Amino acid sequence: MNAYSPPDDPEVVDIAIIGAGFAGLCMAIKLKEAGIDDFFVAERAASLGGTWRDNHYPGCACDVQSHVYSFSFAPNPNWTRQFAPQAEIREYLENCARDFALAPFLRFNMGLEQAVFDDTTQRWNLRFDNGHQTSARLLISAMGGLSRPAIPQIPGMESFTGKHFHSQHWDHRYALQGKRVAVIGSGASAIQFVPKIAPRVAQLTLFQRTAPWIMPKPDRALSRLERWAFKHLPFTQRLVRSALYWALESRVIAFARRPQLMKLVQRVAWRHLRRQVADPLLRQKLTPDYTIGCKRILIANDYYPALSRGNVEVITDAIQRIDGDALITADGRRHPVDCIIFGTGFQATDPIPRGLLLGRQGQDLMDSWSQGAHAYLGTCLPGFPNLFMIIGPNTGLGHNSMILMIEAQVDYILKALARMRQDKIASLEVKPEVESQYNQRLQRRLAGAIWSTGGCRSWYLDPRSGQNTTLWPGSTWRFKKTLEHFQLKDYQSTPLPHPGPLATLTTARPLNLHEAALDEKL
């Protein structure tokens, strides 16, 4: 893709999408399909892919079958496995950008530094880290819920003499062969890379704070015949997708409605542990102390065998500090290592940094979210007119593919846009009472779900309020249905001014021209 060179004058655009992962690309494809072309997708990195560009650690793959973990409108008959590896998913997204001719809309190395809503013009003024400035009517945040890594503040970290990196920023130039490696964390990322690096390193010390529940992974290579059928008889892939979708979807009953059913699932995971780990002491360390489902259920066939290797040790004592070349645990033991790999996850409850999005009267989004993130339909927020978030608060899933949520939100935004056109609306802002009632209902439903009742601490829960601000407490089809109709009554709307008053705005010359053109279009 071409690098984008910013023009000299501030630019005026109808829609600015921020982020070129699954969400930003989906929005761009659907805008194009709707005949809208006055938009761009700004991406801070040099290429597209989001999660699947940034996470390239050994073993990285999706944990929802690829037939479902892909756009419904862009099936890929070429997946090589049930759970495609990272490189294939990234390639899939590159192919989508090519097939849907997105190149002219994509702008790389263009990170949003600040977006400020201007009450006078009812538009967003955007400043990017390449010096570019834009006035956009709509701002669509597709910045990802899991794109800011979390690295714990461990006392003495500055004294560490070895190499360290986070799983999201894997340093492939650093040779792990023969090294003593500490892995901190035992979540979805760590369970994928630990089995890949354990045979290469001299010693792997896994610092596990909480043992995860792990189920067998029903992975396998897809045969040439299957791929032939998916390509030449597309209905076969649609059937497989549908069957997988419903199999995954049925799990929501236990997660959200009948947490007691989780005990049955737990038995399968427990058998998996017993079958794969013979050493009773290790098995004890690896036995979780909460009900399965409370944290994300992990799937792996090679993790327990990796931990059973002679050169791997699982430490459950808390890390107290780092001193020179060693991690010191609460029992006073010194663990000298050459390298620390942080498999410590993401800032999921604080996905957007302070100072990035300023709404009406300069209100920082982070002040609105001081007690935890919230939004209406995970998409809109009072005080932030014309801001639409994709994968905003409470849109995450523990049981199915995030792409289903992304597509539902993109459809909703398109409907909002259509309504804005039809009714000549300059800006839309969700009513505070609508948003607040929606969230009260949501939190009531979440209170009885396994994520709150399962006896664990997880990144699903906001550390300030203890509320679950990340997950959707129901089925994906319920989410789709909830977002099926755009209800104007839920929003305060400001009508578009007539061309006369617009001409008196003090903004740059291109804005007036553009607004007049837009007014005509509407």
Ligand SMILES: Cc1cc2nc3c(=O)[nH]c(=O)nc-3n(C[C@H](O)[C@H](O)[C@H](O)COP(=O)(O)OP(=O)(O)OC[C@H]3O[C@@H](n4cnc5c(N)ncnc54)[C@H](O)[C@@H]3O)c2cc1C
């Ligand atoms: C390792 C890993 C594996 C996962 N596996 C699965 C799975 O199997 N199934 C599943 O359903 N979900 C999975 N997820 C969740 C995954 O994040 C979503 O499925 C999906 O990829 C999110 O897409 P997105 O476009 O919303 O966000 P992202 O893919 O995170 O993309 C956000 C983009 O926004 C850009 N950006 C951020 N801030 C700025 C800024 N200020 N200016 C410009 N650009 C910016 C980022 O650089 C990035 O490219 C996984 C997550 C991780 C981390």
Ligand SMILES: NC(=O)c1ccc[n+]([C@@H]2O[C@H](COP(=O)([O-])OP(=O)(O)OC[C@H]3O[C@@H](n4cnc5c(N)ncnc54)[C@H](OP(=O)(O)O)[C@@H]3O)[C@@H](O)[C@H]2O)c1
């Ligand atoms: N497709 C996939 O298979 C896949 C792969 C990777 C990621 N993902 C997605 O990304 C999410 C995040 O996964 P992740 O593994 O990167 O992060 P994660 O699930 O949040 O796991 C982080 C791990 O680090 C530990 N940890 C955090 N801070 C620590 C500290 N100060 N000291 C010791 N341990 C600490 C956590 O322990 P505690 O459990 O005690 O908090 C946990 O084991 C997943 O839930 C999933 O949604 C999916």
